[in-house]
Amino acid sequence: MIKSELVERLAARNTHLYQRDVEQIVNAILDEITDAMARGDRVELRGFGAFSVKNRPARTGRNPRTGQKVAVTEKNVPFFKTGKEMRERLNDGVDHGEDDDED
Amino acid sequence: MGGRTVTRADLCEAVYTKVGLSRTESAELVETVLAEISDCLVRGESVKLSSFGSFLVRSKGERIGRNPKTGEEVPISPRRVMVFKPSNVLKQKINTALSGDGE
Numbered sequence: 604m605i606k607s608e609l610v611e612r613l614a615a616r617n618t619h620l621y622q623r624d625v626e627q628i629v630n631a632i633l634d635e636i637t638d639a640m641a642r643g644d645r646v647e648l649r650g651f652g653a654f655s656v657k658n659r660p661a662r663t664g665r666n667p668r669t670g671q672k673v674a675v676t677e678k679n680v681p682f683f684k685t686g687k688e689m690r691e692r693l694n695d696g697v698d699h700g701e702d703d704d705e706d
Numbered sequence: 707m708g709g710r711t712v713t714r715a716d717l718c719e720a721v722y723t724k725v726g727l728s729r730t731e732s733a734e735l736v737e738t739v740l741a742e743i744s745d746c747l748v749r750g751e752s753v754k755l756s757s758f759g760s761f762l763v764r765s766k767g768e769r770i771g772r773n774p775k776t777g778e779e780v781p782i783s784p785r786r787v788m789v790f791k792p793s794n795v796l797k798q799k800i801n802t803a804l805s806g807d808g809e
Contacts, residue, residue: 605755609739609746609753628721628727629755632736632739640796642710647712648740685787693788
């Protein structure tokens with residue numbers, strides 16, 4: 604499902620709203636999450652999951668092909684942790700626990 | 707860096723101010739949007755939201771893990787997990803604070 608399909612499905616269920624309004628609602632939500640992460644805030648949506656930002660400090664990397672050293676600057680990376688209820692719903696009600704090896 | 711936690715209430719507020727629906731209806735719509743995304747993932751369908759990122763469902767087979775404390779081998783049960791792949795736009799937005807600087 605892509606964003607336009609999400610908007611269509613939501614509009615079909617909320618016939619009192621124009622598709623344009625539904626699109627604005629979806630964008631307002633995604634923008635709010637993005638802005639929060641850009642500020643370094645955490646976004647916690649119980650049942651669904653939590654978005655956070657992890658800081659990766661500057662380091663000296665290597666070009667794996669040539670072995671040459673390269674400077675890698677400090678970076679912030681977005682991170683998402685699935686909520687308990689979603690984990691259960693994906694596994695027919697069974698919570699197998701956190702799967703923390705996801706990048 | 708922020709450090710605040712943004713919740714559903716903040717998303718509702720964003721919808722309320724940007725779209726101009728009532729507070730009650732804004733809250734309902736935030737829920738509906740999250741439910742539509744969740745239901746899609748539970749069905750095994752991926753959700754691609756342009757300029758934000760994609761939510762994907764991956765099936766993992768049984769594998770052998772290790773208790774990091776005791777070194778003991780333990781089987782990890784097969785499961786379905788949800789992963790978030792941030793878009794390049796989102797990654798960039800999260801790093802503008804770094805390049806712009808201030809704090």
